[in-house]
Amino acid sequence: MSEKGVVKSRKRIDLQFKLRFDGAFAIQSGFPRGTIDRTVMRGLNGMPYIPASTLKGRVRDMAERVAPTLGYKNICRAPNPQFMCPELHGIDGEHCIVCRTFGAPGISARSGATGLIWRDAKLCDEKGEPLKDIDMAAQNDYYYSRTQAQLSRARGVALAKHLFTSENTLEGLLFRGRVRGWMQPTKEFDNGIPEGVVLLCAALKLLSFVGGGKSRGLGQCDIEFENMLKIDDKDIQTRLVLELVDQLGKS
Template sequence: NRIQIKITYTLEFLSAFHLGTGLPNGLIDRAIARNKDGYLYVPGSTIKGVVRHRCEQLAKLYGLEANEPHTEESQRREANIRDPDIITRIFGSRFLPATLYFDDATMLEEDRAAYFDGSKPDDGIYKAKQIEERTQVSLSRRTRTAKSGRLYTSEYGIKSLRFKGQVYGIIDGLALEDEPEYNYSLLLLVAGLKSIDRIGGNKSSGAGQVTCTINDPVLVNGNSVNQRYLLELAPENLEYYKLAREMQA
Protein backbone atom coordinates (compact mmCIF):
# COMPACT_ATOMS: atom_id res chain seq x y z
CA ASN A 1 0.00 0.00 0.00
CA ARG A 2 1.76 3.14 -1.23
CA ILE A 3 0.45 6.48 -0.03
CA GLN A 4 1.54 10.05 -0.65
CA ILE A 5 2.20 12.09 2.48
CA LYS A 6 3.32 15.52 3.61
CA ILE A 7 4.21 16.18 7.25
CA THR A 8 5.31 19.56 8.59
CA TYR A 9 6.86 19.88 12.03
CA THR A 10 8.51 22.39 14.36
CA LEU A 11 11.69 21.76 16.34
CA GLU A 12 12.31 23.85 19.46
CA PHE A 13 15.69 23.57 21.13
CA LEU A 14 15.62 23.43 24.93
CA SER A 15 19.40 23.76 25.23
CA ALA A 16 22.29 25.05 23.15
CA PHE A 17 23.05 22.82 20.15
CA HIS A 18 25.90 22.06 17.78
CA LEU A 19 25.22 20.97 14.19
CA GLY A 20 28.72 21.10 12.83
CA THR A 21 30.04 21.56 9.33
CA GLY A 22 33.20 19.59 10.10
CA LEU A 23 35.23 22.62 9.06
CA PRO A 24 36.87 25.51 10.92
CA ASN A 25 35.84 29.13 10.36
CA GLY A 26 38.54 31.66 11.16
CA LEU A 27 39.40 31.30 14.84
CA ILE A 28 36.51 28.87 15.35
CA ASP A 29 37.64 25.24 15.28
CA ARG A 30 34.14 23.75 15.05
CA ALA A 31 31.77 25.93 13.04
CA ILE A 32 28.01 25.47 13.04
CA ALA A 33 25.94 24.99 9.86
CA ARG A 34 24.46 28.13 8.29
CA ASN A 35 22.47 28.63 5.12
CA LYS A 36 23.44 30.99 2.30
CA ASP A 37 21.81 33.91 4.16
CA GLY A 38 23.83 33.26 7.30
CA TYR A 39 21.03 31.76 9.38
CA LEU A 40 21.30 28.52 11.33
CA TYR A 41 19.38 25.51 10.03
CA VAL A 42 19.00 21.80 10.73
CA PRO A 43 20.16 19.70 7.76
CA GLY A 44 17.55 17.32 6.38
CA SER A 45 20.11 14.50 6.38
CA THR A 46 20.62 15.00 10.13
CA ILE A 47 16.88 14.88 10.78
CA LYS A 48 16.49 11.76 8.65
CA GLY A 49 19.24 10.00 10.59
CA VAL A 50 17.76 10.91 13.97
CA VAL A 51 14.23 9.90 12.92
CA ARG A 52 15.50 6.60 11.54
CA HIS A 53 17.26 5.85 14.83
CA ARG A 54 14.09 6.61 16.80
CA CYS A 55 11.99 4.46 14.46
CA GLU A 56 14.45 1.58 14.88
CA GLN A 57 14.15 1.88 18.65
CA LEU A 58 10.35 1.92 18.52
CA ALA A 59 10.28 -1.02 16.11
CA LYS A 60 12.39 -3.09 18.51
CA LEU A 61 10.14 -2.01 21.39
CA TYR A 62 7.17 -3.49 19.53
CA GLY A 63 9.09 -6.63 18.62
CA LEU A 64 9.35 -5.76 14.92
CA GLU A 65 12.21 -6.67 12.62
CA ALA A 66 14.43 -3.62 12.33
CA ASN A 67 17.85 -4.00 10.77
CA GLU A 68 20.61 -1.69 11.89
CA PRO A 69 22.45 -0.19 8.90
CA HIS A 70 26.01 -1.10 7.91
CA THR A 71 26.02 -4.62 9.37
CA GLU A 72 26.54 -7.80 7.36
CA GLU A 73 23.15 -9.15 8.40
CA SER A 74 21.37 -5.94 7.43
CA GLN A 75 23.06 -5.92 4.03
CA ARG A 76 21.86 -9.46 3.40
CA ARG A 77 18.30 -8.63 4.39
CA GLU A 78 18.27 -5.33 2.51
CA ALA A 79 18.82 -7.30 -0.68
CA ASN A 80 15.43 -8.93 -0.15
CA ILE A 81 13.47 -6.18 -1.86
CA ARG A 82 10.37 -8.37 -2.24
CA ASP A 83 9.65 -8.32 1.49
CA PRO A 84 11.59 -5.47 3.13
CA ASP A 85 11.30 -4.77 6.85
CA ILE A 86 9.35 -1.74 8.01
CA ILE A 87 12.46 0.45 8.43
CA THR A 88 13.56 -0.21 4.84
CA ARG A 89 10.02 0.54 3.62
CA ILE A 90 10.25 3.98 5.20
CA PHE A 91 13.88 5.00 4.66
CA GLY A 92 14.97 2.82 1.74
CA SER A 93 18.27 1.00 1.27
CA ARG A 94 20.99 0.54 -1.32
CA PHE A 95 18.72 -1.93 -3.10
CA LEU A 96 15.42 -0.11 -2.59
CA PRO A 97 15.67 3.66 -3.19
CA ALA A 98 13.90 5.89 -0.68
CA THR A 99 10.82 7.77 -1.87
CA LEU A 100 10.53 9.99 1.22
CA TYR A 101 12.37 13.30 1.39
CA PHE A 102 13.47 15.26 4.45
CA ASP A 103 13.90 18.97 3.75
CA ASP A 104 16.27 21.15 5.75
CA ALA A 105 14.48 22.67 8.75
CA THR A 106 14.75 26.46 8.55
CA MET A 107 14.43 29.03 11.32
CA LEU A 108 10.93 30.40 11.91
CA GLU A 109 10.40 33.88 10.50
CA GLU A 110 9.51 35.34 13.91
CA ASP A 111 12.74 33.98 15.38
CA ARG A 112 14.75 35.37 12.48
CA ALA A 113 13.20 38.80 13.01
CA ALA A 114 14.27 38.73 16.66
CA TYR A 115 17.92 38.94 15.58
CA PHE A 116 17.68 42.11 13.46
CA ASP A 117 19.80 44.89 14.92
CA GLY A 118 18.28 48.24 14.06
CA SER A 119 17.44 49.08 10.46
CA LYS A 120 20.57 47.63 8.87
CA PRO A 121 20.01 43.90 8.52
CA ASP A 122 22.74 43.62 5.90
CA ASP A 123 25.55 44.50 8.28
CA GLY A 124 25.37 41.00 9.80
CA ILE A 125 25.71 42.12 13.41
CA TYR A 126 22.34 40.65 14.43
CA LYS A 127 23.26 37.20 13.12
CA ALA A 128 25.92 36.82 15.80
CA LYS A 129 23.11 36.65 18.38
CA GLN A 130 22.09 33.24 17.04
CA ILE A 131 25.20 31.62 18.44
CA GLU A 132 27.41 31.35 21.48
CA GLU A 133 31.05 30.32 21.50
CA ARG A 134 32.46 27.80 23.93
CA THR A 135 36.11 27.02 24.50
CA GLN A 136 36.69 23.45 25.61
CA VAL A 137 39.57 21.08 26.15
CA SER A 138 40.11 17.66 24.62
CA LEU A 139 40.08 14.81 27.13
CA SER A 140 42.09 11.62 26.99
CA ARG A 141 39.78 8.60 27.02
CA ARG A 142 42.56 6.50 28.54
CA THR A 143 43.59 8.77 31.42
CA ARG A 144 40.37 10.83 31.66
CA THR A 145 42.48 13.96 31.98
CA ALA A 146 42.87 17.07 29.82
CA LYS A 147 45.29 16.85 26.91
CA SER A 148 48.04 19.46 27.00
CA GLY A 149 47.61 22.24 24.42
CA ARG A 150 44.33 20.84 23.08
CA LEU A 151 41.96 23.76 23.57
CA TYR A 152 39.35 24.23 20.86
CA THR A 153 36.47 26.64 20.29
CA SER A 154 33.03 25.57 19.07
CA GLU A 155 29.94 27.44 17.94
CA TYR A 156 26.58 26.52 19.44
CA GLY A 157 23.13 27.67 18.46
CA ILE A 158 21.35 29.30 21.39
CA LYS A 159 18.46 27.55 23.10
CA SER A 160 14.80 28.40 22.35
CA LEU A 161 15.39 28.74 18.60
CA ARG A 162 12.66 27.10 16.51
CA PHE A 163 12.92 25.50 13.09
CA LYS A 164 10.25 24.33 10.67
CA GLY A 165 10.75 21.40 8.32
CA GLN A 166 8.79 18.89 6.29
CA VAL A 167 8.82 15.27 5.22
CA TYR A 168 7.09 14.43 1.97
CA GLY A 169 6.86 11.80 -0.74
CA ILE A 170 5.64 8.23 -1.08
CA ILE A 171 5.66 5.83 1.86
CA ASP A 172 5.19 2.10 1.33
CA GLY A 173 3.77 -0.32 3.86
CA LEU A 174 1.05 -2.74 4.87
CA ALA A 175 -2.38 -1.13 5.00
CA LEU A 176 -4.25 -1.03 8.31
CA GLU A 177 -7.02 -3.60 8.33
CA ASP A 178 -9.69 -1.25 9.69
CA GLU A 179 -8.45 1.93 8.00
CA PRO A 180 -6.74 0.95 4.73
CA GLU A 181 -6.14 4.58 3.74
CA TYR A 182 -3.23 4.50 6.23
CA ASN A 183 -0.34 2.08 6.57
CA TYR A 184 1.86 0.87 9.41
CA SER A 185 4.91 2.64 8.01
CA LEU A 186 3.19 6.02 8.34
CA LEU A 187 2.28 5.34 11.97
CA LEU A 188 5.86 4.39 12.84
CA LEU A 189 7.24 7.44 11.02
CA VAL A 190 4.91 9.83 12.86
CA ALA A 191 5.70 8.21 16.22
CA GLY A 192 9.44 8.32 15.52
CA LEU A 193 9.34 11.97 14.46
CA LYS A 194 7.32 12.96 17.53
CA SER A 195 9.75 11.16 19.87
CA ILE A 196 12.84 13.15 18.83
CA ASP A 197 14.48 14.57 21.95
CA ARG A 198 18.15 15.14 20.97
CA ILE A 199 19.84 16.42 17.82
CA GLY A 200 23.46 17.25 17.04
CA GLY A 201 26.81 16.83 18.74
CA ASN A 202 27.88 16.88 22.38
CA LYS A 203 24.62 15.27 23.52
CA SER A 204 26.36 13.63 26.47
CA SER A 205 27.11 17.08 27.90
CA GLY A 206 23.49 18.22 27.60
CA ALA A 207 23.58 19.89 24.19
CA GLY A 208 20.91 19.42 21.54
CA GLN A 209 17.84 18.85 23.73
CA VAL A 210 14.81 19.43 21.55
CA THR A 211 11.07 18.92 21.26
CA CYS A 212 9.31 18.09 18.00
CA THR A 213 5.74 19.24 17.35
CA ILE A 214 3.96 17.75 14.35
CA ASN A 215 1.81 20.45 12.81
CA ASP A 216 -1.76 19.96 11.64
CA PRO A 217 -2.82 18.89 9.17
CA VAL A 218 -0.87 15.87 8.01
CA LEU A 219 -1.68 15.28 4.34
CA VAL A 220 -2.35 11.68 3.27
CA ASN A 221 -3.14 11.28 -0.43
CA GLY A 222 -4.21 14.92 -0.40
CA ASN A 223 -6.60 14.49 2.54
CA SER A 224 -6.10 16.33 5.83
CA VAL A 225 -5.59 14.21 8.94
CA ASN A 226 -5.11 15.33 12.55
CA GLN A 227 -1.65 14.39 13.78
CA ARG A 228 -3.01 13.41 17.20
CA TYR A 229 -5.30 10.86 15.57
CA LEU A 230 -2.34 9.18 13.84
CA LEU A 231 -0.34 9.18 17.09
CA GLU A 232 -3.26 7.53 18.88
CA LEU A 233 -3.47 4.85 16.19
CA ALA A 234 0.23 4.00 16.46
CA PRO A 235 0.59 1.98 19.71
CA GLU A 236 -2.22 -0.55 19.28
CA ASN A 237 -1.63 -1.03 15.55
CA LEU A 238 2.15 -1.39 15.74
CA GLU A 239 1.67 -4.15 18.32
CA TYR A 240 -0.43 -5.94 15.69
CA TYR A 241 1.98 -5.36 12.78
CA LYS A 242 3.94 -8.60 13.07
CA LEU A 243 0.77 -10.70 12.92
CA ALA A 244 -0.66 -8.58 10.09
CA ARG A 245 2.52 -9.09 8.08
CA GLU A 246 2.35 -12.86 8.55
CA MET A 247 -1.32 -12.90 7.49
CA GLN A 248 -0.59 -10.92 4.32
CA ALA A 249 2.50 -12.97 3.41
Protein backbone atom coordinates (compact mmCIF):
# COMPACT_ATOMS: atom_id res chain seq x y z
CA MET A 1 0.00 0.00 0.00
CA SER A 2 1.16 3.54 -0.69
CA GLU A 3 2.21 5.67 2.32
CA LYS A 4 1.51 2.80 4.72
CA GLY A 5 -2.00 2.36 3.41
CA VAL A 6 -3.30 5.86 4.17
CA VAL A 7 -6.69 6.75 2.79
CA LYS A 8 -6.55 9.09 -0.19
CA SER A 9 -9.21 11.43 -1.56
CA ARG A 10 -12.29 10.12 -3.33
CA LYS A 11 -11.89 8.88 -6.89
CA ARG A 12 -13.98 9.28 -10.01
CA ILE A 13 -14.41 5.94 -11.78
CA ASP A 14 -16.06 4.66 -14.94
CA LEU A 15 -16.42 0.88 -15.24
CA GLN A 16 -18.21 -0.82 -18.14
CA PHE A 17 -18.98 -4.51 -18.48
CA LYS A 18 -21.12 -7.06 -20.30
CA LEU A 19 -23.36 -9.63 -18.68
CA ARG A 20 -23.91 -12.79 -20.70
CA PHE A 21 -26.60 -15.32 -19.76
CA ASP A 22 -26.00 -19.02 -20.38
CA GLY A 23 -29.73 -19.74 -20.55
CA ALA A 24 -32.97 -17.91 -19.88
CA PHE A 25 -33.52 -15.49 -17.02
CA ALA A 26 -36.47 -13.81 -15.36
CA ILE A 27 -36.52 -10.62 -13.31
CA GLN A 28 -40.17 -10.54 -12.33
CA SER A 29 -42.16 -7.31 -12.63
CA GLY A 30 -44.71 -8.34 -10.00
CA PHE A 31 -47.61 -7.81 -12.41
CA PRO A 32 -49.66 -10.33 -14.43
CA ARG A 33 -50.55 -9.85 -18.09
CA GLY A 34 -53.29 -11.79 -19.82
CA THR A 35 -52.83 -15.48 -19.07
CA ILE A 36 -49.30 -14.95 -17.71
CA ASP A 37 -49.13 -14.75 -13.92
CA ARG A 38 -45.48 -13.72 -13.61
CA THR A 39 -44.15 -11.34 -16.25
CA VAL A 40 -40.59 -10.20 -16.91
CA MET A 41 -39.40 -6.61 -16.50
CA ARG A 42 -39.50 -4.73 -19.82
CA GLY A 43 -38.15 -1.34 -20.79
CA LEU A 44 -40.02 1.41 -22.61
CA ASN A 45 -38.91 -0.17 -25.89
CA GLY A 46 -40.50 -3.48 -24.90
CA MET A 47 -37.15 -5.24 -24.52
CA PRO A 48 -35.85 -7.01 -21.39
CA TYR A 49 -33.36 -5.18 -19.21
CA ILE A 50 -31.69 -5.57 -15.82
CA PRO A 51 -32.58 -2.79 -13.34
CA ALA A 52 -29.65 -0.96 -11.79
CA SER A 53 -31.03 -1.67 -8.31
CA THR A 54 -30.98 -5.41 -9.02
CA LEU A 55 -27.38 -5.31 -10.23
CA LYS A 56 -26.17 -3.19 -7.33
CA GLY A 57 -27.91 -5.40 -4.78
CA ARG A 58 -26.50 -8.63 -6.21
CA VAL A 59 -22.96 -7.23 -6.52
CA ARG A 60 -23.06 -5.78 -3.00
CA ASP A 61 -24.14 -9.17 -1.69
CA MET A 62 -21.11 -10.72 -3.40
CA ALA A 63 -18.85 -8.06 -1.85
CA GLU A 64 -20.27 -8.71 1.63
CA ARG A 65 -19.56 -12.42 1.18
CA VAL A 66 -16.02 -12.13 -0.16
CA ALA A 67 -14.71 -9.25 2.01
CA PRO A 68 -14.48 -11.28 5.27
CA THR A 69 -12.57 -14.05 3.45
CA LEU A 70 -9.96 -11.44 2.46
CA GLY A 71 -9.33 -10.35 6.04
CA TYR A 72 -11.75 -7.42 6.41
CA LYS A 73 -13.57 -7.20 9.73
CA ASN A 74 -16.86 -5.59 10.82
CA ILE A 75 -18.43 -5.85 7.38
CA CYS A 76 -22.02 -4.58 7.25
CA ARG A 77 -24.98 -6.65 6.09
CA ALA A 78 -27.44 -4.70 3.95
CA PRO A 79 -30.25 -3.78 3.60
CA ASN A 80 -31.29 -3.27 7.26
CA PRO A 81 -29.85 0.16 8.30
CA GLN A 82 -29.50 -1.07 11.90
CA PHE A 83 -26.81 -3.50 10.76
CA MET A 84 -24.99 -1.03 8.50
CA CYS A 85 -22.68 1.93 8.94
CA PRO A 86 -22.95 4.28 10.77
CA GLU A 87 -25.30 2.51 13.20
CA LEU A 88 -23.07 -0.55 13.42
CA HIS A 89 -19.80 1.26 14.18
CA GLY A 90 -20.97 4.69 15.37
CA ILE A 91 -21.32 7.93 13.42
CA ASP A 92 -17.71 8.96 14.07
CA GLY A 93 -16.31 5.52 13.31
CA GLU A 94 -14.75 4.49 10.02
CA HIS A 95 -17.18 3.01 7.54
CA CYS A 96 -16.45 -0.51 6.35
CA ILE A 97 -15.02 -0.93 2.86
CA VAL A 98 -18.32 -2.30 1.51
CA CYS A 99 -20.27 0.78 2.66
CA ARG A 100 -17.58 3.10 1.28
CA THR A 101 -17.79 1.29 -2.04
CA PHE A 102 -21.56 0.77 -2.34
CA GLY A 103 -22.93 3.42 0.00
CA ALA A 104 -24.78 3.48 3.32
CA PRO A 105 -27.64 5.51 4.83
CA GLY A 106 -26.45 9.11 5.09
CA ILE A 107 -22.92 8.55 3.88
CA SER A 108 -23.32 10.75 0.79
CA ALA A 109 -25.01 13.54 2.75
CA ARG A 110 -22.10 13.85 5.20
CA SER A 111 -19.38 13.52 2.59
CA GLY A 112 -20.91 15.81 0.00
CA ALA A 113 -20.41 13.12 -2.66
CA THR A 114 -23.16 11.59 -4.75
CA GLY A 115 -21.42 8.20 -4.80
CA LEU A 116 -21.43 5.63 -7.58
CA ILE A 117 -24.29 5.60 -10.06
CA TRP A 118 -25.37 2.22 -11.39
CA ARG A 119 -27.03 2.18 -14.81
CA ASP A 120 -29.66 -0.25 -16.03
CA ALA A 121 -28.04 -3.02 -18.08
CA LYS A 122 -29.48 -2.79 -21.60
CA LEU A 123 -29.76 -5.52 -24.20
CA CYS A 124 -26.94 -5.29 -26.75
CA ASP A 125 -25.30 -7.12 -29.63
CA GLU A 126 -21.90 -8.86 -29.59
CA LYS A 127 -20.16 -5.52 -30.20
CA GLY A 128 -21.83 -4.01 -27.16
CA GLU A 129 -24.09 -1.75 -29.19
CA PRO A 130 -27.64 -1.34 -27.82
CA LEU A 131 -30.48 -2.89 -29.79
CA LYS A 132 -32.82 -0.22 -31.10
CA ASP A 133 -35.85 0.19 -33.35
CA ILE A 134 -37.20 -3.32 -32.83
CA ASP A 135 -40.83 -3.67 -33.93
CA MET A 136 -43.47 -5.12 -31.64
CA ALA A 137 -43.63 -8.45 -33.45
CA ALA A 138 -39.88 -8.95 -33.05
CA GLN A 139 -40.03 -7.96 -29.37
CA ASN A 140 -42.17 -10.98 -28.56
CA ASP A 141 -39.47 -13.26 -29.97
CA TYR A 142 -37.33 -12.46 -26.92
CA TYR A 143 -39.81 -14.06 -24.50
CA TYR A 144 -41.54 -17.36 -23.95
CA SER A 145 -43.95 -18.61 -21.28
CA ARG A 146 -44.01 -21.84 -19.33
CA THR A 147 -46.81 -23.30 -17.20
CA GLN A 148 -45.80 -25.05 -13.99
CA ALA A 149 -47.36 -26.52 -10.87
CA GLN A 150 -46.74 -25.16 -7.41
CA LEU A 151 -45.11 -27.70 -5.11
CA SER A 152 -45.78 -28.49 -1.48
CA ARG A 153 -42.39 -28.42 0.22
CA ALA A 154 -43.75 -30.25 3.26
CA ARG A 155 -45.31 -33.11 1.27
CA GLY A 156 -43.01 -33.07 -1.75
CA VAL A 157 -45.87 -33.25 -4.25
CA ALA A 158 -47.63 -30.89 -6.65
CA LEU A 159 -50.54 -28.95 -5.18
CA ALA A 160 -53.92 -29.45 -6.80
CA LYS A 161 -55.36 -26.47 -8.70
CA HIS A 162 -52.14 -24.47 -8.30
CA LEU A 163 -50.95 -24.07 -11.88
CA PHE A 164 -49.18 -20.83 -12.78
CA THR A 165 -47.62 -19.45 -15.95
CA SER A 166 -44.27 -17.64 -15.87
CA GLU A 167 -42.61 -15.56 -18.55
CA ASN A 168 -38.90 -16.03 -19.26
CA THR A 169 -36.49 -14.40 -21.67
CA LEU A 170 -34.82 -16.06 -24.61
CA GLU A 171 -31.61 -17.97 -23.86
CA GLY A 172 -28.13 -16.54 -24.29
CA LEU A 173 -28.91 -12.81 -24.16
CA LEU A 174 -26.15 -10.21 -23.72
CA PHE A 175 -26.48 -7.00 -21.70
CA ARG A 176 -24.21 -3.99 -21.24
CA GLY A 177 -23.87 -2.37 -17.82
CA ARG A 178 -22.03 0.61 -16.43
CA VAL A 179 -20.97 2.00 -13.04
CA ARG A 180 -19.66 5.53 -12.80
CA GLY A 181 -19.37 8.38 -10.34
CA TRP A 182 -17.40 9.24 -7.22
CA MET A 183 -16.11 6.48 -4.97
CA GLN A 184 -15.61 7.15 -1.26
CA PRO A 185 -11.95 7.16 -0.15
CA THR A 186 -10.36 3.77 0.44
CA LYS A 187 -6.73 2.73 0.88
CA GLU A 188 -4.64 2.63 -2.28
CA PHE A 189 -2.06 0.25 -3.69
CA ASP A 190 1.35 1.52 -4.80
CA ASN A 191 0.05 1.98 -8.36
CA GLY A 192 -2.73 4.29 -7.12
CA ILE A 193 -5.61 1.82 -7.55
CA PRO A 194 -8.03 2.07 -4.58
CA GLU A 195 -9.04 -1.04 -2.65
CA GLY A 196 -12.69 -0.17 -3.30
CA VAL A 197 -12.23 -0.46 -7.06
CA VAL A 198 -10.56 -3.85 -6.67
CA LEU A 199 -13.35 -5.09 -4.39
CA LEU A 200 -15.98 -3.82 -6.83
CA CYS A 201 -14.40 -5.67 -9.76
CA ALA A 202 -13.93 -8.83 -7.69
CA ALA A 203 -17.57 -8.80 -6.58
CA LEU A 204 -18.75 -8.26 -10.15
CA LYS A 205 -16.60 -11.13 -11.39
CA LEU A 206 -18.12 -13.43 -8.74
CA LEU A 207 -21.64 -12.70 -9.95
CA SER A 208 -22.98 -16.00 -11.27
CA PHE A 209 -26.74 -15.50 -11.43
CA VAL A 210 -29.29 -12.68 -11.61
CA GLY A 211 -33.05 -12.78 -11.19
CA GLY A 212 -35.40 -15.46 -9.93
CA GLY A 213 -35.80 -19.14 -10.69
CA LYS A 214 -32.29 -20.14 -9.63
CA SER A 215 -33.48 -23.60 -8.54
CA ARG A 216 -34.95 -24.09 -12.03
CA GLY A 217 -31.69 -23.18 -13.76
CA LEU A 218 -32.64 -19.60 -14.65
CA GLY A 219 -30.38 -16.56 -14.46
CA GLN A 220 -26.94 -18.17 -14.74
CA CYS A 221 -24.53 -15.62 -16.16
CA ASP A 222 -20.91 -14.51 -16.61
CA ILE A 223 -19.38 -11.04 -16.42
CA GLU A 224 -17.11 -9.79 -19.21
CA PHE A 225 -15.15 -6.62 -18.45
CA GLU A 226 -14.02 -4.07 -20.98
CA ASN A 227 -10.23 -4.05 -21.40
CA MET A 228 -9.91 -0.67 -19.69
CA LEU A 229 -11.61 1.16 -16.85
CA LYS A 230 -11.14 4.80 -15.97
CA ILE A 231 -9.96 6.09 -12.59
CA ASP A 232 -10.03 9.89 -12.54
CA ASP A 233 -8.45 10.73 -15.91
CA LYS A 234 -6.33 7.59 -16.22
CA ASP A 235 -7.16 4.47 -18.24
CA ILE A 236 -6.31 1.35 -16.22
CA GLN A 237 -6.24 -2.20 -17.55
CA THR A 238 -8.97 -4.22 -15.86
CA ARG A 239 -6.60 -7.19 -15.78
CA LEU A 240 -4.22 -5.26 -13.51
CA VAL A 241 -7.07 -4.46 -11.12
CA LEU A 242 -8.14 -8.10 -10.85
CA GLU A 243 -4.55 -9.19 -10.18
CA LEU A 244 -4.68 -7.20 -6.92
CA VAL A 245 -7.58 -9.17 -5.43
CA ASP A 246 -5.37 -11.51 -3.40
CA GLN A 247 -3.69 -8.47 -1.80
CA LEU A 248 -6.93 -7.00 -0.43
CA GLY A 249 -7.17 -6.74 3.35
CA LYS A 250 -3.43 -7.20 3.86
CA SER A 251 -2.71 -3.69 5.15
